[in-house]
Amino acid sequence: MDKYKKVINELIQFRNERDWEQFHDSKNLALAISLEASELNELFLWKKDSEVENVNHEKLKEELADVLSFAFLLAEKHDLDIFDIISEKIKKNALKYPVDKAKGTSTKYNEL
Amino acid sequence: MDKYKKVINELIQFRNERDWEQFHDSKNLALAISLEASELNELFLWKKDSEVENVNHEKLKEELADVLSFAFLLAEKHDLDIFDIISEKIKKNALKYPVDKAKGTSTKYNEL
Amino acid sequence: MDKYKKVINELIQFRNERDWEQFHDSKNLALAISLEASELNELFLWKKDSEVENVNHEKLKEELADVLSFAFLLAEKHDLDIFDIISEKIKKNALKYPVDKAKGTSTKYNEL
């Protein structure tokens, strides 16, 4: 079994042992992703550019794992293959951000 | 090559063709995760319980892909294996949320 | 002195006594607003419609106060009158959401 399926199974087992599927509607899963993303961002709050990579590595791992866990559960709920949806989105983004216009600039596509 | 490495390579190629690595410090990648998570949440704004699963499936795919893309790029920047960090976190969460206390309740661990 | 000026002065005094203005660039203040907004949202995580108003009132007060505090500090940094900018925005929103189209629907303006 591949690593993705293995970790999805672990997440589902953890959830089911606690009878938590009842709480995991799509809206609350999306909210959970957002709240975990904020905890990840809190590691960087008030940091200047020069300090940004001096982040607590252990906490970064944990918060990023939390974001990914809820994202994987939301994908699984909607029968989405996370790798396929990313590949598809990269193709769409390539149209929004053509190399000749987007190269070296962080301007948003609608202002390019 | 496995699907995870393949999609990471696609993300890196997309980034490098546009010379965007200069913008991708850890703080801004974390912020990008959060902003994409908010766009995902916007799909559910004002929806009542009964309407929550009637979400625009195409947009959900795209916004979830955006969250995952920036999460993968942050993991790659820190040489983290996304599957390993999730498995580790599940083990930690099992201590914070023992089945006998956490079963069937959405109470946070520090109030269990 | 009016209550708004009084509370702004309290916020500034608190900040200056701790020599924290050095951290309060606009980007970090905006991030702080977002992180406090997430703590506010955490009070509602996993709650169904019927439970939503059974929120911990004391915590709601504190988290909402945190959101407002950083929002006031960002407004003050940019010499913005919070009441004027809201009134102006209401006028703009009235054009985006004309009563005859927007009445009784939560549809976003670009899909009305």
Next chain:
Amino acid sequence: MDKYKKVINELIQFRNERDWEQFHDSKNLALAISLEASELNELFLWKKDSEVENVNHEKLKEELADVLSFAFLLAEKHDLDIFDIISEKIKKNALKYPVDKAKGTSTKYNEL
């Protein structure tokens, strides 16, 4: 009438003319605050320290107004005086962040 009451009345009139109170439960109002805070943060995405104050001033006004509008509506729903709750929170924060420990550092209170 003071400016705060005046703007609250404008917000309520705008909401009622559109029959939107039905959507404004506390959970969705909190989510709306968070989504508007993210739009505010998007103005700063990818910006380095030296660029942070070169923000689009007009958009900053609008996004900050949106954050404040939903925060005011949530406060109003819970009969909270925004100035009183901020003053109370400043007093609590003074205990969490005593000047002698917190001066000149951005360390969080639980690590001071």
